[in-house]
Amino acid sequence: MVSRLTLGTAQLGLDYGINNKIGKPQKKKALDILEFAFTNNIRSFDTASVYGDSETILGDFLRNKEHSSCYITSKLGPLAKNEIHHSNLEQEIFQRIQTSLTNLKIECIDNYLIHDFQDIALYDELIPILIKAKSSGLIKSIGVSVYTPQEAEKIIEITEVDTIQIPLSILDQRFLKNSLLKRLKERGFTIFSRSVFLQGLVFMDVNNLPPNLTSANKYLTKLNQLAQENSTNLSKLALGFVNSIEEIDSIIIGVDSVLQLKQNIEDFKSLDIFPFDTSIFANIDENIIDPRKW
Ligand SMILES: NC(=O)c1ccc[n+]([C@@H]2O[C@H](COP(=O)([O-])OP(=O)(O)OC[C@H]3O[C@@H](n4cnc5c(N)ncnc54)[C@H](OP(=O)(O)O)[C@@H]3O)[C@@H](O)[C@H]2O)c1
Structure with a gap:
């Protein structure tokens, strides 16, 4: 069962984030973060083979848990970028799934995502191989992580894909246009959103x-004003916005410390209906909202 909040774990395996001043937490602190999430009913965790030692840390945490009490998402690292040849593809993918399972210390990955959308077009065999992995019981569902609505439009057509992970935040409302989320939901996807705080940009001074993000100044200033005028805070605004979108099954959040997680959980618990007009943030330039362009 996917919990309403998913803990993202890139922060636990890498020095991650635009505003990160402390680097990745020590292993003991990372395990404390995972435990704190679990105790507070966050039972869904997002990792990837390319997030440093994130899978292994999550695996050390899962060692003392019933896997059935958690929902684990991991991802197939880029294929074409690593020059994987078609003739080796099946063996390579099965080997990578096996490595992730060993790292995570579980028998089956609940949700296995294609991390690099480009690989779908470059490898016709990719989805059939993942279907085989699903039939073998190594993974439970097949998903894709996308960056743009155009990519999501292509995924809608692929009936074998069960889940999708999209970027969505008060500053990034691209997926709300053209009824895209509604259509993704009608098609039956489990939808995960990420980037609720835009890697921490939302909280930046x-x-x-x-220098490449000074154009974000006017939007962040407006966001701070909105929070101040309504006696709320940035975390509540950011979480409240995404939480108000009913098509989203789970909101991925990243944190570097128990303190941040505690704050976010408290804010999340105290959310009410989201009454704010956010149309001023509806059309922000992709150079600001797509972290790949930073
Ligand atoms: N392509 C993909 O599939 C993909 C891409 C990106 C991310 N992800 C997933 O999404 C997860 C989350 O990453 P994201 O980029 O979406 O991050 P995010 O949740 O938008 O932002 C997380 C960052 O915000 C800051 N933060 C969080 N709570 C805070 C608080 N209460 N007060 C102040 N600052 C706070 C922290 O950064 P600082 O403390 O450093 O400022 C934290 O690392 C990742 O762990 C990963 O699992 C997937």
Whole structure:
């Protein structure tokens, strides 16, 4: 069962995030974060083979848990970028799934995503191989992580894909256009959203933005104003916005510390209906909202 919040674990395996001043947490602290999430009923965890030692840390945490009490998403790292040849593809993918299972110390990955959308077009055999892995019981569902609505439009057509992970935030409303989310839901996808805090950009001091993101200043200033005028905070605004979108099954959040997680859980628990007009943030330039362009 997917919980309403999913804990993202890139932060636990890598020095991750635009505003990250402390680097990745020590292993003991990472395990404390996972335990704190579990105790507070966050039972869904998102990792990937390319997130440093995130899978192994999550596996050490899962060692003392019933796997059935958690929902684990991991991802197939890029294929074409690693020059994997078609003739080796099946063996390579099965080997990678096996490595992830060993790292995670579980028998089956609940949700296995294609991490690099480009691989779908470059390898016709990719989806059939994942179907085989699903029939073998190594993975329970097949998903894709996308960055743009155009990519999601292509995934809608692929009937064998069960889940999709999209970027969505108060500053990134691209997926709300053209009834895309509604159509994804009608097609039956389990939908995960990520980037609720845009890697931490939402919390950044507007006077201290990196040179390539100074154009975000006016939006962050408006966001801070909105929070102040309504006696709320940035975390509640960001979480409240995504939580108000009914098509989303689970909101992925990233944190570097128990303190941040505690704050986010408290804020999440106290959310009410989301009454704010956010149309001023509806059309922000992709250079600001797509972290690949930073
Ligand atoms: N292609 C993909 O599949 C893909 C891509 C990206 C992410 N992901 C997944 O999504 C997860 C989340 O990553 P994201 O980029 O979406 O991050 P996010 O949740 O938008 O932002 C997380 C960052 O916000 C800051 N933060 C969180 N709570 C805070 C609080 N209460 N106060 C102040 N700052 C706070 C922290 O950064 P600082 O403390 O460093 O400022 C934290 O690392 C990842 O772990 C990964 O699992 C997947």
